[in-house]
Amino acid sequence: MPESPEAQFDLAVIGSGGGAFAAAIRATNLGKSVVLIERGTVGGTCVNTGCVPSKALLAAANARHVALDSDRFPGVSMDAGPVDMQELVSGKRSLVEGLRAEKYVDLIADYGWELRRGNAVFAGTPEDPVLELTGTDGNRATVRAGHYLVATGSSPWAPPIEGLQGVDYLTSTTAMELNEVPESLIVLGGGYVAVEQAQLFARLGSKVTMLVRSRLASGEEPEASKALLGVFADEGITVLRRATVESVRTEPGGDVLVRAMSVGGRDEYTASRLLVATGRRPVTDGLNLATVGVRTGDRGEILVNDMLASSNERIWAAGDVTGHPEFVYVAASHGSLAVENAFNDAGRTVDYSHLPRVIFTTPNLAAVGMTDKQTNEAGIDCECRVLPLKHVPRALVNRDTRGFIKIVAETDTGRIRGITAVADNAGEIAAAGVYIVSAGMTVDQVANLWSPYLTMAEGIKIAAQTFHTDVSRLSCCAS
Template sequence: MGNDRFDLAIIGSGGAAFAAAIRATGLGKRVVMVERGTVGGTCVNTGCVPSKALLAAADARHVALDAARFPGVRASAEAVDMPALIEGKAALVESMRTEKYVDLAADYGWAMLQGDAEFMGSQDTPLLRITTPGGAVETIEAGHYLVATGSTPWAPPVPGLAETGYLTSTTAMELDEVPETMLILGGGYVALEQAQLFSRLGSRVTMLVRSRLTSQEEPEVSKALAGVFADEGIRVIRRATVDSVNLDEATGGVIATASVAGGKEVFRASRLLVATGRRPVTEGLNLDAVGVKTGTSGEIVVDSRLASSNPRVWAAGDVTGHREFVYVAAAHGALAVENAFTDAVAEVDYRHLPRVTFTSPAVGAVGMTEQDAVAAGIRCDCRVLPLHYVPRALVNRDTRGFIKVVADRDTGRILGLTAVAKDAGELAAAGVYLLQAGMTTAQVAGMWSPYLTMAEGIRIACKAFTTDVSKLSCCA
């Protein structure tokens, strides 16, 4: 395929890349996709799919151990067969990668190349040089290029950390045994999911968090999750800064020294998992050669249309440094193609972007937090509905959590919704539609809602703006 010409050349093969290729193919464009690793990108291979599969398995074990919350029910769970669990996860990943990526590419018929991609040429005439695993070099010219190379786990420059063989969210999902103890650095969604995962599989987990859990969400989320984690035996150390990490020669584990509340504390564990964020993958692309600007973390700088500083080079997904959700990446990919090949001038709009953390209970949010609204100069009114006012939570025998609604005080229009609850992701999805429609709390309070659903909690939370919900009967 040396020196071939395409309408669109895509670097990467994840959610953004496939969405772009599907849309471009639908427009009749000739597409080539270049992947240096495993087809499918982060989500199906090392992110969403495998992590949620393991979380579901851990939850099943926890449900058995927690069955006594229902009077008259007794259950037990044996130790986890970790190799079998990982093997099952790998089989699921392979199945979805084949069906949703490899076979799909063949069905659409775009060209696939295996190798490392590097820009060459100039800003006016960008080209791609592909070096295959066998060492052959091919050159590709395209009308437009899309960089969709994703992101990778990042570790802070802590003295001694690199020598400890620490785990990341990727490598932790390949362990062949459950660590007796685990120390986790970070308090974001990846750290939270991994902490509960390994705790429910049988590890004793300690988290070292710089500020608070889910620091970008409502403070009530942090408080609720801290309570849940305490109930489950997960130790959370807030305002902790790790100063150094060393191998524990006596046990083969790790020793971390951290500054906590003005003093020094030492933490020991069998394994250390670093979940302190991710960084865009742009190294080796030679973006400077074609005039593509990058930011301080290596992200490709794009405008609201996802165009880079080179009008023929676009970027989509995690590599832009934008929100790291696979559905954002997919939306990016399709939008970039529309802007590149049609007269569209579509812009990314995150106002109603849902955010979900798959803990149990889960965290779901959409729109503004109370702090966001205040910072925007909006006079807001808020209600926080504890789950013991939601009948579904009562029959589940689990009222840990809440539903919070943020509204414009002057108009009643709903600005944001946050929930810590079972199925909170579904509540966030419902919130997207409410915000998109510009609905008010009064409108939602007067709408139909099926009894004994968690979504009914949104209606009850909206009724709380004008009613004492403690005085309501069932369904009222």
């Protein structure tokens, strides 16, 4: 194959997702030359196979569910027919293609970056790393840069289950490309992808069974798991906890059979399709990182310090590939932070103490800051209050009081350390919570702030009031 001459850039970025683009934008604003290298589709996970398409389908499924659940309002009754999955997926693709063009592809030309299509691997030495690029056209080139950023993201991971490789199972990526709604679906996993996809397909018409090793959303407050269990039970989703999958096989008729052990003993479960949503793993295979002195962890993640530098001072990492929290806004923050540290020696560090987390079920599960368990593990003396949504006027008006708002606060000072909510639009509660937690506000301060009546966020104020007041004895808008 022909080989091109070496190229020289200030920054070479492997990947083209949120972290990569944030880094490229910041570097360009600093007057640096940038090359992006992408072997797949420009835009990364979020716009192509993650946040955007999944939330678009969840919104559609929620619209159908609202129609079917309309009789909770007296005098209102609607119905919803079967879903045209091909049309739904086609609409999702159009949305994705539009956003990819507007927010990613067009920006490359606007900023004047060079985009190289192909597969990049590190070569050279730790002291003089380079990238060897094999283009999609078969041509080879050597890319040399002052600094390198690895922003290759993560991909769905499947555990080593007997028979799984012989089954045509779905992942969070392939599930969003189905041409029809499965009659029945088994979901392996209980994390954010699993619960979102389980509710999505249940609301589209599938009979859904979840096999969960511990509990739903096990990293969040136990009250959140309990609330989601209740919601899922209302919607006909079967959740089997403490379940260990032993084997999987395809039956003669095409159904998938899963054998699992749970608290009730060993049992078998069948469905027309199987979705494996047991987590993701960083994409680092084949990058040849060891050659240039970049260390990786047990899951393949690039080990970085709190300034996002790898064990090679010229190679940085951002986003899911670091093994850090898997949110696109984390990746974007990583990208700009790494560039500031690489070119300005800014010494900026990553701080997750007020990181918001949202699971887009309906109602949402959202949180910011520390959980009750995390404060205990950190040796912080805290007390908690859990406010049922029956005390939040917005929930009463919505005719849906499933859920709660929980505040974790330091016992001595009243400083709020964490807020968790399961509620309609709980993501907005978490957004407000970011400012509360980052500012070190106390429950007394929040309890006495202005808050607009008949908003779900008003529940934060009411939850803060529960530390000193019996809110069941307040009028509907008493401050």
